[in-house]
Amino acid sequence: MTAKPADNLSLDMKVQFIKGVGPGRAGVFEKLGVVTAGDLLEYYPRDWYFAPEPVKIEDIKANHTVTLAGTVESTDFQFYRKPQYFEAYISDDTGNCRVIWFNGKYLQGKITPGMKLIVWGKTSQFKGQVQLTNPKFRIVEAEQITAEAFSGPVYPAAAGLSSRQIQKIISGSLERLAGVVPEFFDTAFLKRSNLIERQKAFEWIHNPKEEEQIQKSKRRLKYDELFLMQTALALRRYKNRNFSKALPLKCSGQIDSRIRKRFPFLLTEDQNKVIEEIVSDLAKSIPANRLLQGDVGSGKTVVALYAALVAVANKAQVAIMAPTEILAEQHFINIERYLRGSDVKRVLITGGLTGPKRKEILNDIKSGDTDIVVGTVALLQKDIQFANLGLVIIDEQHKFGVSQRAELRKDTTPHCLVMTATPIPRTLAMTVFGDLDVSIIKNCPPGRGEVITRYISPEELPRAYEFIRERLRAKKQAYFVYPRIIDSEDGETKAAIAEYENLSKNIFPEFNVGLLHGQLSGADKQKIMDQFRRGKIHCLVSTVLIEVGIDVPNATIMVIEGADRFGLAQLHQLRGRIARSSSKSYCLLVSQSANETAQSRLEIMTRSSDGFEIAEHDLKLRGPGELLSTRQHGLPDLKIANIIDDFELLNLARKDAFELVEKDAMLKSAGHKNIRAELGRKFADSLGLVDVG
Numbered sequence: 001m002t003a004k005p006a007d008n009l010s011l012d013m014k015v016q017f018i019k020g021v022g023p024g025r026a027g028v029f030e031k032l033g034v035v036t037a038g039d040l041l042e043y044y045p046r047d048w049y050f051a052p053e054p055v056k057i058e059d060i061k062a063n064h065t066v067t068l069a070g071t072v073e074s075t076d077f078q079f080y081r082k083p084q085y086f087e088a089y090i091s092d093d094t095g096n097c098r099v100i101w102f103n104g105k106y107l108q109g110k111i112t113p114g115m116k117l118i119v120w121g122k123t124s125q126f127k128g129q130v131q132l133t134n135p136k137f138r139i140v141e142a143e144q145i146t147a148e149a150f151s152g153p154v155y156p157a158a159a160g161l162s163s164r165q166i167q168k169i170i171s172g173s174l175e176r177l178a179g180v181v182p183e184f185f186d187t188a189f190l191k192r193s194n195l196i197e198r199q200k201a202f203e204w205i206h207n208p209k210e211e212e213q214i215q216k217s218k219r220r221l222k223y224d225e226l227f228l229m230q231t232a233l234a235l236r237r238y239k240n241r242n243f244s245k246a247l248p249l250k251c252s253g254q255i256d257s258r259i260r261k262r263f264p265f266l267l268t269e270d271q272n273k274v275i276e277e278i279v280s281d282l283a284k285s286i287p288a289n290r291l292l293q294g295d296v297g298s299g300k301t302v303v304a305l306y307a308a309l310v311a312v313a314n315k316a317q318v319a320i321m322a323p324t325e326i327l328a329e330q331h332f333i334n335i336e337r338y339l340r341g342s343d344v345k346r347v348l349i350t351g352g353l354t355g356p357k358r359k360e361i362l363n364d365i366k367s368g369d370t371d372i373v374v375g376t377v378a379l380l381q382k383d384i385q386f387a388n389l390g391l392v393i394i395d396e397q398h399k400f401g402v403s404q405r406a407e408l409r410k411d412t413t414p415h416c417l418v419m420t421a422t423p424i425p426r427t428l429a430m431t432v433f434g435d436l437d438v439s440i441i442k443n444c445p446p447g448r449g450e451v452i453t454r455y456i457s458p459e460e461l462p463r464a465y466e467f468i469r470e471r472l473r474a475k476k477q478a479y480f481v482y483p484r485i486i487d488s489e490d491g492e493t494k495a496a497i498a499e500y501e502n503l504s505k506n507i508f509p510e511f512n513v514g515l516l517h518g519q520l521s522g523a524d525k526q527k528i529m530d531q532f533r534r535g536k537i538h539c540l541v542s543t544v545l546i547e548v549g550i551d552v553p554n555a556t557i558m559v560i561e562g563a564d565r566f567g568l569a570q571l572h573q574l575r576g577r578i579a580r581s582s583s584k585s586y587c588l589l590v591s592q593s594a595n596e597t598a599q600s601r602l603e604i605m606t607r608s609s610d611g612f613e614i615a616e617h618d619l620k621l622r623g624p625g626e627l628l629s630t631r632q633h634g635l636p637d638l639k640i641a642n643i644i645d646d647f648e649l650l651n652l653a654r655k656d657a658f659e660l661v662e663k664d665a666m667l668k669s670a671g672h673k674n675i676r677a678e679l680g681r682k683f684a685d686s687l688g689l690v691d692v693g
Ligand code: ADP
Pocket: 265, 266, 267, 268, 271, 294, 295, 296, 297, 298, 299, 300, 301, 302, 303, 334, 445, 446
């Protein structure tokens, strides 16, 4: 089917009907995430060039900013010079010119003889010759040495669609497309907020005449993107609060003291503070939606159990869910410790539970006989029916999925408490978790032994082994963590299986060494963990698997090899495993990386034990990564804004968005029509918004 380019453009029309696209290119565009004309408009350039008009080489003088276009005659990397520089001679039909880039090692192989190059920058005099030093450059095809090649946008290209082709397509329809873009705000608001018009922003971002236009259009488009996201979150929160009802679960002084008697310790100040927040949530008929953050071992489970017992005291049922069976079992064991002798009916559901036994258990849940059900997150998606589910507690550990919460709400509206051990930087908490209330446990319960963290090189391992041997003789246990299961091709990174052989045969033959990794079956994993828990295995060799699910206070040593391969947050999580005992623990980070960033990251670990501080460092050093991926949290990815770099704009957008929803929650007023329509287009699927669009 061949389609004729459309005359009447709309943002929802398929990109195929845009002039210059057609079915073939539409396929390529789709891979780039561009399906509609609106997507095309939001296919932003990744860079812009503003070179002055080109001049002929024979005309250039020193100390001018010029553009040259020509052929690369020769190149050389002067590595023995100090400083090193990359040198190219460029010629046009009037002469040739020396161009150098200091520290330009990265240009080796990138700029090569024979290619056409446009360079622009400042000229200088060197040994009587005029040359260009550290100019900007652009590699071009011969036929591209036209006026347009010297300025304009650069698009992320794909196989079968060059930046240049994309530019042609967009610029061909830009005016008309931008012309149908609706404005969200009135002039007064735009002025007050220092934002340009939305139509103009699209025109300028794709076709700027000067740097300033880029900055202004970026600001507007980023603001819009963040504003829409925050409005969607504000609406989700509004919907949750006004369209669903929960069972109010009241806590009395009597209930409180009865629950506290279950704990063989006094709750910490932080625990009391978050319990107060949760108790006040639960008492309302609005479903609670709270995120409870705290490091591993900070005492979240105790807080969760408190909440669960409040629900039970109100004759409501509680589901406690963990990401894996191992973790679910851990929770169950933990809870058992506190509930021994109580008449609260609790049950653990695992995949291994089948037949009549399972049926009986499910019946008890359905009849309302069972108070607390512990299992994996699959718990509520299966055939399990509750008589009166009042509270759902989800232990997410590291990952956190908004969509899972949505699924939970299908037929019930229990209060919802999500626990996570990931210290979530404020930036993140405000965006993807923007519709949640957040409670934080900052300080761990008293009596924790210190964890001493050292950063060592592989050469120091023999000494470390002797130190570990002494601790093992003193009946302590140790973890050995590796970034891989099997050896890598390069042989650089040690792997769990090979090191298991080495440790069990050569290093610690007198002790029991166990191996745990993701490719083992569930039952095998379980067996190994049990043996480690019971002290039958002294050293546990593992991949990051142990990050989730092991709680063995007697394990006070952890060796992490290839430590530079892990993120800081991940190292912190791992280290949390040995912070559970009252005696001193030792964490050895082994790395041979000579990379400075890697080294300074590992040094942060030796200095700090504050998960939030470490997470902020990690965020700055490694970028947002998947923790901040909005898609993972059920929201579309951001195309132009960046949660970290644009944090101030995010704050502004968030304030405006929540104010808007406060004033006109259904966005019914005429002035909000366009915002409403855009939200419908962008978020309807992912948020299941009420009546939007
Ligand atoms: P988390 O779920 O945050 O990892 P837990 O609730 O499992 O932490 O608590 C970790 C350990 O600390 C458990 O052994 C628990 O018994 C103990 N603990 C929790 N709260 C306190 C407290 N207030 N005082 C002393 N020990 C506590």
